[in-house]
Amino acid sequence: MASLAPEFSAAVPALTAERPVTWPKRTRARLGNGLEIVLAEAHSIPKFHGELYFRAGNALVSNRSTGLAEMTATLVRTGTSRRTSRQIEEGLRRLGADLGTGAGQDTSAISFAGLSEFAEPLLQLVNELAREAAFPENELERERRQKLEEVKLERTSPNFLASERLLKILFGAHPYALVSPTEAQVAAYKRDDLQTVYREIYTPENALLMLVGDFDPQTMLKTIENTFGQWSGKKPAAKEFPAPPKPHGRRVYLVHNPGSVQTQILAGCHAITRKHPDWIRLGLTNSLYGGAFNSRLVMNIREDKGYTYSPRSSVYPQRQHGYFSVSAAVRNDVVAASLTEIFYELDKLRSLPVPDAELADAQNYLTGVFSMGLATQEGLLSQFSTVELNELPADYLETYRGKIRAITPADLMATARKYFDSANMQIVIVGDRAQIESQAALFGDLTIFDSQGNQL
Amino acid sequence: MQQNGIPEDELQHLKVKWRSDYYSTLEGGRGGYMPRYGLMHLLACFTLFDNEPELVNSILDGFLAVKREDIQRVARKYLVPENRAIVFRAPVNAGAPADAGKKEAA
Numbered sequence: 001m002a003s004l005a006p007e008f009s010a011a012v013p014a015l016t017a018e019r020p021v022t023w024p025k026r027t028r029a030r031l032g033n034g035l036e037i038v039l040a041e042a043h044s045i046p047k048f049h050g051e052l053y054f055r056a057g058n059a060l061v062s063n064r065s066t067g068l069a070e071m072t073a074t075l076v077r078t079g080t081s082r083r084t085s086r087q088i089e090e091g092l093r094r095l096g097a098d099l100g101t102g103a104g105q106d107t108s109a110i111s112f113a114g115l116s117e118f119a120e121p122l123l124q125l126v127n128e129l130a131r132e133a134a135f136p137e138n139e140l141e142r143e144r145r146q147k148l149e150e151v152k153l154e155r156t157s158p159n160f161l162a163s164e165r166l167l168k169i170l171f172g173a174h175p176y177a178l179v180s181p182t183e184a185q186v187a188a189y190k191r192d193d194l195q196t197v198y199r200e201i202y203t204p205e206n207a208l209l210m211l212v213g214d215f216d217p218q219t220m221l222k223t224i225e226n227t228f229g230q231w232s233g234k235k236p237a238a239k240e241f242p243a244p245p246k247p248h249g250r251r252v253y254l255v256h257n258p259g260s261v262q263t264q265i266l267a268g269c270h271a272i273t274r275k276h277p278d279w280i281r282l283g284l285t286n287s288l289y290g291g292a293f294n295s296r297l298v299m300n301i302r303e304d305k306g307y308t309y310s311p312r313s314s315v316y317p318q319r320q321h322g323y324f325s326v327s328a329a330v331r332n333d334v335v336a337a338s339l340t341e342i343f344y345e346l347d348k349l350r351s352l353p354v355p356d357a358e359l360a361d362a363q364n365y366l367t368g369v370f371s372m373g374l375a376t377q378e379g380l381l382s383q384f385s386t387v388e389l390n391e392l393p394a395d396y397l398e399t400y401r402g403k404i405r406a407i408t409p410a411d412l413m414a415t416a417r418k419y420f421d422s423a424n425m426q427i428v429i430v431g432d433r434a435q436i437e438s439q440a441a442l443f444g445d446l447t448i449f450d451s452q453g454n455q456l
Numbered sequence: 457m458q459q460n461g462i463p464e465d466e467l468q469h470l471k472v473k474w475r476s477d478y479y480s481t482l483e484g485g486r487g488g489y490m491p492r493y494g495l496m497h498l499l500a501c502f503t504l505f506d507n508e509p510e511l512v513n514s515i516l517d518g519f520l521a522v523k524r525e526d527i528q529r530v531a532r533k534y535l536v537p538e539n540r541a542i543v544f545r546a547p548v549n550a551g552a553p554a555d556a557g558k559k560e561a562a
Binding site: 044045046047093094095096097113114115369370373375376378379380 | 468469473474475476477479482483484485489490491493494
């Protein structure tokens with residue numbers, strides 16, 4: 001048995017050289033009705049993954065009500081002129097397929113995955129949902145009841161209350177400020193309104209069909225032409241919304257959550273979209289600050305001080321505007337201490353160059369997870385979608401790792417100075433007023449709200 | 457199921473779904489950070505418990521060979537009241553009927 005004694009390595013072995021990525025062959029096409037098609041071969045399993053995207057979502061129709069495109073997407077899978085919701089679900093099971101619908105601010109989508117041998121019937125179902133959704137009254141009432149429960153429930157979540165408040169502050173009159181409908185709005189959704197949204201958004205001129213998987217692209221293209229070729233419809237007129245003004249000066253917004261045993265902190269400022277040339281640099285800067293587990297913020301307020309379990313910072317790109325935010329759920333007695341460290345780490349990245357070894361670790365991390373994310377059909381689909389939907393340069397993915405590697409400590413400091421706008425960060429804290437108000441007031445002018453959004 | 461078994465077409469649909477899900481298991485993982493974790497996990501399990509990692513290539517055939525009679529036989533053997541446990545979960549204030557469990561088990 002002695003020969004089986006484990007041997008422990010004294011240190012982490014050195015990394016081997018980065019291997020090149022073998023990019024799948026991509027085929028592009030556009031049907032006569034305007035439908036854009038991107039196909040990518042990935043033969044890892046005998047399946048395929050797909051998305052039918054529409055380049056509009058809640059923002060486009062936000063003047064009518066909040067979350068309308070989302071409710072429209074929900075109803076799309078609950079019945080067509082030919083099938084009830086039950087028949088749709090049974091059809092999916094017969095094909096061994098999965099399907100979901102959804103909408104965000106800038107897109108609506110039908111997502112699906114299934115066996116390659118059943119590509120044709122699955123695409124026919126997707127086509128039916130995109131063109132012949134029937135919006136059954138009973139399904140609308142069922143989804144409405146469900147949504148009413150959801151919007152009531154989310155008001156009990158500190159995370160939701162914090163992001164709702166932050167987006168209101170950052171985006172003001174812009175539709176990106178509208179995170180979720182009120183109960184009254186959900187109660188007032190009308191079938192006609194959803195059908196109007198459906199007719200406007202779900203058109204081939206407004207759509208992008210992406211498929212990644214085990215298929216022959218030429219055969220697949222023919223199937224797509226046969227299935228979607230007769231569809232028609234124009235792109236909805238694009239809407240321009242005035243750019244939201246940047247908030248000036250650090251301010252604190254306290255959402256009073258009586259009896260809360262911890263406090264949710266969320267601080268943020270305007271940043272950039274994915275199209276911006278600084279996007280990749282900002283991604284690496286964020287990864288060093290609080291975007292990865294071994295980042296400075298996590299090491300500081302979680303590992304070293306134990307203030308919180310899961311601090312995190314992120315950069316959120318939407319089509320027109322992006323923002324940066326940092327969040328942590330902390331003990332009530334360390335709200336001020338946590339905010340101090342949050343700003344200390346932000347300002348440190350603005351003031352001092354990052355040591356080479358730390359930069360190399362962050363570069364390895366980001367290029368490594370990027371490469372791993374390309375190993376599956378789903379991962380490839382998500383990367384290709386990002387490029388297409390954001391209209392990024394055609395070589396965006398192919399050049400990504402090289403661009404990450406080329407970033408220098410000076411680039412990082414310049415990026416932090418530009419986007420980690422600590423003097424103008426807007427701070428939201430959700431917790432029990434009595435326990436945290438005096439700590440919060442140390443960081444800027446204070447405004448207090450209740451969980452319904454009323455100013456106190 | 458114990459009395460009538462399941463219809464043949466329902467069994468066929470289940471097998472299609474099972475096959476589709478098995479492929480996804482191989483490819484899937486713990487999010488984008490650990491792709492193909494499913495394949496690694498199955499290789500590890502088949503090696504550890506069966507000393508036969510090749511099972512990852514043939515285990516699916518076993519599932520696809522299941523017959524209606526097998527389903528009925530297994531249902532009769534294992535899905536019996538003596539093997540059954542029912543958990544009632546209710547908010548403290550609302551309170552479930554004190555004898556709810558007894559009635560069901562009887």
